Amino acid sequence: MINQFGQLCIRHRAWVLALISLITIVLGFFALKVDVRTVFEDMLPSNHPYIKTHERFKDTFGGSNMVTIMVEAREGEIFQPEVLNTVRGITLGLREVSAVNPFQIISLASKKLKEVRASTEGIETRPLMWPDAPSSADEIAELRAAVLRNPLVYGAYVSQDLKAALITVDFIDREVDYSKVFKEVSALAEGFENDKVHVSMVGDPILFGWVNHYLPETMKIIALAVVATLAMLFIILRTWRSVLLPLVAGAVSATWALGMCALLGITFEPLVIVVAMLITSRAVSHAVQIINRFNDEIVSIESGRETSRDAALASIRDLLRPGMLGVVSDAACIAVVIMSPIPMLQKLALLAVVWVSTLVVSALLLTPILLSFIRHPHGHVHGLDVTPLLRRVLDFGVWMGTSSFRYVVVGCSTLVILGSGLYALNLKIGDPQPGSPILWPESRYNLDAAAINQRFQGVDRMFIVLGKDGQEGYVKTSEALLAMNALQRFIEVQPEVGASVSIADVLPVMNRTLREGNPRYLELSDEEAINGSLMAILESVSEPGDMDRFIDGDASNGAVTLMFRDRQGETIRTAVARIKEFIAGNPLANGEWQLAGGSIGVIAAVNEIILSSQIESIALALVVLVVVCMVTYRSSVAGMLFMLPVIISNTLTFSFMAWKGIGMNINTVPVAALGIGLGVDYAVYIADRIKGEYARGCTVDEAIRNALHTSGMGVAVTAGVLIISTLIWWLSSLRFQAEMGLLMAIWLCISAMSALFVMPAVIKVFHPAFIFGKAQAAPLTSVRTALA
Secondary structure (H helix, E strand, O other), X not given: OHHHHHHHHHHXXXXXXXXXXXXXXXXXXXXXXXXXXXXXXXXXXXXXXXXXXXXXXXXXHOOOOOEEEEEEEOOOOOOOXXXXXXXXXXXXXXXXOOOEOHHHXXXXXXXXXXXEEEEOOEEEEEEOOOOOOOOOHHHHHHHHHHHHHOOXXXXXXXXXXXXXXXXXXXXXXXXXXXXXXXXXXXXXXXXXXXXXXXXXXXXXXXXXXXXXXOHHHHXXXXXXXXXXXXXXXXXXXXXXXXXXXXXXXXXXXXXXXXXXXXXXOOOEOHHHHHHHHHHHHHHHHHHHHHHHHHHHHHHHOOOOOOOHHHHHHHHHHHHHHHHHHHHHHHHHXXXXXXXXXXXXXXXXXXXXXXXXXXXXXHHHHHHHHHHOOOOOOOOOOOOOOOHHHHHXXXXXXXXXXXXXXXXXXXXXXXXXXXXXXXXXXXXXXXXXXXXXXXXXXXXXXXXXXXXXXXXXXXXXXXXXXXXXXXXXXXXXXXXXXHHHHHHHHHHOOOOOEEEEEOHHHHHHHHHHHHOOOOHHHOOOOOOHHHHHHHHHHHHHOOOOOOOOOOEOOOOOEEEEEEEEOOOEHHHXXXXXXXXXXXXXXXXXXXXEEEEEEHHHHHHHHHHXXXXXXXXXXXXXXXXXXXXXXXXXHOOHHHHHHXXXXXXXXXXXXXXXXXXXXXOEOOOOHHHHHHHHHHOOHHHHHHHHHHHHHHHOOOOXXXXXHHHHHHHXXXXXXXXXXXXXXXXXXXXXXXXXXXXXXXXXXXXXXXXHHHHHHHHHHHHHHHOOHHXXXXXXXXXXXXXXXXXX
């Protein structure tokens, strides 16, 4: 059937080429319209209970797109006109930023930070620094004293050393455009920064704004990687077809995928460019295998004969099945990610499946058709021949697979799987280190985050809601207030939680104020009547919106907001576990707790999804791979055999991730899923060629030798070229891209080594029947039992 299909394609090659060209032109038009940006809603697993809590209360208690800005005096305290005017200027300027929530701008210069005063004339609240910044020395001294008296401001919005002030602003999730917000906030901050004031900024809009900021650099790295790939192919293979046809295969594949991306309405996430490059490398790999097979056929056919069509047909006949198996395996393994409840992963998985599927046309079909048009396939462009060096490497693989050393190879492979598999259990879910793993530690963003966390209580927030729906005023009850206070004291023991705040912190300040500032009364009362009176007084002197950070409109729900100094996966899991422990050990008579909103709440939900589904996804991907191989070769042994290089490459790569502190998060999951299928491609080409050579009448050793010197040469060339080109990603200013490039290089290296050095030895030792036939299978024990 494959032979007939190949003959049909070669016979009507002009029509097939015209059809592919037409589709490429049409999809290329749509590819130019692809939307490259980060969509916040796509990162949320909407069915997770934390996300439901977040979505319900984010407009009141703060969303996950909060930006924290620190205004720091380069010399002295912030209580000087230049610094205070900077705080006021940035606060007012934030009102003009796109998608800003004007009711969530909080700083010394906003109306929300107030001082409560009591006298014989009554109780009044007065903004600390609104509408104007103080100008005289007396006014500045009065502001300084007011800040020091207010525990809700001192330490929270003014650093304890009085050298920095904080501004927090939240954005409307459904309207936020990270690139636009980043540019506008950065321009605002830069306009106020001078030799007396330094401004630092953190938050997801700033983080993903930096990602978009480095997009031009990313495109330059892509271009450099492509040039390096083509240059190395030219040097090693010494023909123009070996350079141009892989380029065509990759370009057609990318055009089709991006065109389909635009037609399906999928937003292209900038960080997944790494995944795109990984898939494109598969196009280059398949194209080089076909070109290599074409060259072998040209050499073997009598010189002087018109042989291009025959050689192209032979390439289709011999490589379509293993190539299709590699494509289907990659697509099936990445398709497993579609089951994730996170929309971004679902869309990315769909795009990756489409992209991988295009390789059938761009590499496996288009490449041999273009080869069939070559009129003079003999000769080389230059005289530098590095193939003798590669043949020595391949001869070493032949020796390892055919000599008695093959038993050592099998034994060592087993030990490697066991050892790396155990060490891979140390792989962390979530961010494994402080700061953002997307950027390097010395990046402006991570330096700003470290500076703010050093001076303040924490830049990342989580809120936990306590309430009783339908019970107006529940938060005013002593049960609610005392429960909030108890939770705060319990959770603040965790060092990574810098502080917490709730309405239970406001009432003691009110109580002390009414007692002429006596610090003995800076506490909640155990009596319902006193707490209720304090709440009533506080509401009477508050303006609309003043209480939004703490309670909702009818006081049926209130929030405990926690400030985190880092967003490491272990920090978040520990905090959530402690909160659940407190809730379980302190049952309420009426109210109920709801976890968890804010940026940390969203990350906690994503981490829990990844933690619960990652092992299942890996296991399911392996099962899918086994089934695909079984169906292709109609043998259960084939599925288990091809699983071996996959397990080796993935356990070693996961071990490297654990060793280098690269966590499994929403950005690395797609790369890991695609890596499951990545390990099988090279092994399939080797095993299928051994099967073909043995069917032609070669002995086992001859079949292994011929397979390694033909298909193995293609594996060695593509692996070497792609490893070097992917390592170029280490130049990226985005740490995530650099580390994923390194992981791709490791995956490719281990996959190639497994195919060249391990697979021949395993095939020789276990003599699988689907390769050599039942009559030649190992007589003492079945391959299935041996592999099991």
